[in-house]
Amino acid sequence: MAKALPGYGTIDVPKDRVVPFGAVTPAPVGTQPLFQTSNWRVVRPVRDDEKCTRCLQCYMACPDACWVYKAEGETLEWVGDFCKGCQVCIAQCPEEGALVAVPELDFEGGVVRLEKPF
């Protein structure tokens, strides 16, 4: 065999394209920030603290866990980072006027006002 046989070469995956070994990723903590879904909505739920009876229907009905309830202090907070504006919470709320849909356009920081969708 006079001439050298071909080799297999090297495979250089650029650093920014490397995928985890065996496609195994660490579990997220708290939220999954790689899926920003708040820019889906055109309305957001606004809760009237006086009319709200803390029945927690909204908290139990949100597929995206946007209502955060803490037994300590009985706080009920809307965390809108992932709210898709589906309005299930609003439809489930039994108290007239306690939870209403308000257009994103009405808010200074409303997602419809974003220049870029993240």
Added chain:
Amino acid sequence: MPAFDYNFQKLEPIRSFKSVPEDEQYLPGHRTCAGCGPALNYRLVAKAAGKDTIFVGPTGCMYVANASYLCTPYAVSWIHAQITNAGAVASGIEAAFKMAARKGRHTGPFPNIIVMGGDGGSVDIGLQAMSGMMYRGHKVLFICYDNESYANTGIQTSPTTPYGAATTFTPPGKEIPEGKTLFPKNVPQMVIGGHPAVKYVATTTIAHPLDLMNKVRKALSKPGPTFLHILCPCPKGWLFDEKLTPDMAKLAVETGMWSNYEWEDGVYKYTQVPKKYKPVSDYMKPQGRFAHLKPEHIAKMQAFVDEKIKQVQRPIPVAAAVPAKQSA
């Protein structure tokens, strides 16, 4: 061989919304549709199960929509399975943990191993693996999140799609005015009817969150295979306003299209039984997938539901071939 000690987790019944565990194990940040029924189900199941849980996720909406871009919203360990084999993959995980416990590598409570399968992955293409697992007696909770179609691939018919529903494989047309001509499989009965090792089977919906979470906890406390059939309305597939997802599930129960029950130690227990059933047309009218139906089709559906309602009044007997006490 001595019976295996599963070292059960302490999962108490949840009495009220206020005492629901606060920690989310199905985290915000997933690409499911706004108002997605199966996503709400995942959140409730994960909350009830807690952190010592491993989910098996066969291909379907709850795989693709949750895990689209090399990331997932699961705070607990999770593994993708093929749509064909979730029951088998879960069986292997359970066996591995049993060996690890026997050899002292795994100490502490046995993990909750939960399959989150769609209707297709549970009783169509996934039926064989699900049945094998039920037969072999693995301590795994198999959940069928039923959105009544192969939703992830764009709404095709599955064996749980109702009679008369329009899907992209059952479009209504001149020759086939109803769209879907077949009636659905009876999922829980398939599990109950033939698997002697199954410990608990129950049905529930996302509109009954405490019921759902407590059925999850009850199932996880059993020393063998358990099955939950959960109605998860799908706004995209059923064509209704996405804010009405829980209302659709409520209507299903109120019309008799769906019944919530438990089967435990051979005994049936029905809950949320309406005093007077609403007509099925109340359920079908708000859903675009039924919009093409004529009165004769709705009548056919009503007759089908009337038969189902009779079962509620007269629970189905099961020939108990297996004695009540069975080694784990």
Added chain:
Amino acid sequence: MAKESMMTGCRAAAEGAKAAEVEVICSYPIRPYTAIMMELAKMVANGELNAEFIHGEGEHAQVSVVLGASAAGARAYTGSSGVGVTYAMEVYSPMAGGRYPVQMSIADRTLDPPGDFGSEHTDAMSTRDQGWLLGWAATPQEVYDNTLMSYRIGEDHRVMLPQMVCQDGYFISHIPDKVTIGEVSQVKEFLPPYRPIHPLSLTNPVSHGPQIRPDQGAPMDAMRAQTFLAVPKVIEEATADFARIFGRKYDPFVEQYKLEDAEIAFFIMGAHSNTARTAVDKLRKEGVKAGMARLRWVRPWPTHQLAEALGHVKAVGVIETSTSYGSAMRGGNLIHELRASLYDLDDRPLVTSFMGGLGGETIWPADFDYMAGVLTKMVKEKRTDRYVYWLGM
């Protein structure tokens, strides 16, 4: 004392799995590999092997069960034959891409249609694109040895790939031959326990296999290909270590029998190599400079090693006990990669192929005489007349 006894290839595979202390086994019956599982069932029932023995509902389930078990940290084992191997096809790539180093022991069987219990290699060969390590034994002893070597290679952190350990059905799987079982101390020295990299865990939660975007697919493929570049070295190390500990030496990739000065050579895999060796001896006595190259690993294919072993030979006859209908040479599936391995040589051998042993038939000494005649004529005429000859037809 290392024990020698007569045992079939199936029993040898089971002894290998037992020595490896597999933890999760998934069974399903199909001839002729079933005997492996029957032996293991007895071992588990008698308490000789501490393992979960799971009755899968089919071969697709078998491979799925061991995938789950491996993901959760257990050394897992399964097997099959014939259409059972092809039935599980869906799960092979998820297994390899998920980097779960399970072992599947295959006793080859002709694919349907219709049912034929005899051995052909097509069953496991059909899976060769799926990313597993894939190799063939030619004796029951080698089945036992490959069982241990494959776990050692597959579970190496530079590899982390599932392995198919193959043997011809009936010829190897069911005919007893001398096998020496290793001492516990030897096995312990050779084969460390399985150390999964990111197992499904309660304390360190992970997600196995999220969906990816198309642009993430290419790097995923590339990284799997990169691994195969690293595998040959691990195979060489493991094979050398095996020789040191157990005293049985194998050429890592290609058994070379009387090849140094061979003018014609048989390229072959599996059971019929035993006949080939005898044929080579007889031909040598008759003055024919014959030799044999026996392939041990199909994946990774030993391209350079084959060019080195066979480069000087004038004519090579590939003996194919497999089918690849419509393929380039219209015969089996070894010839294409063998020809490709020799293509870049300055003075490359003439290569043809012989379809033999199909359906599970014997390849007779007279067949080797015939093949040697064809190869000798090729050398004399300096040309390949045909890509493929069908022995007896």
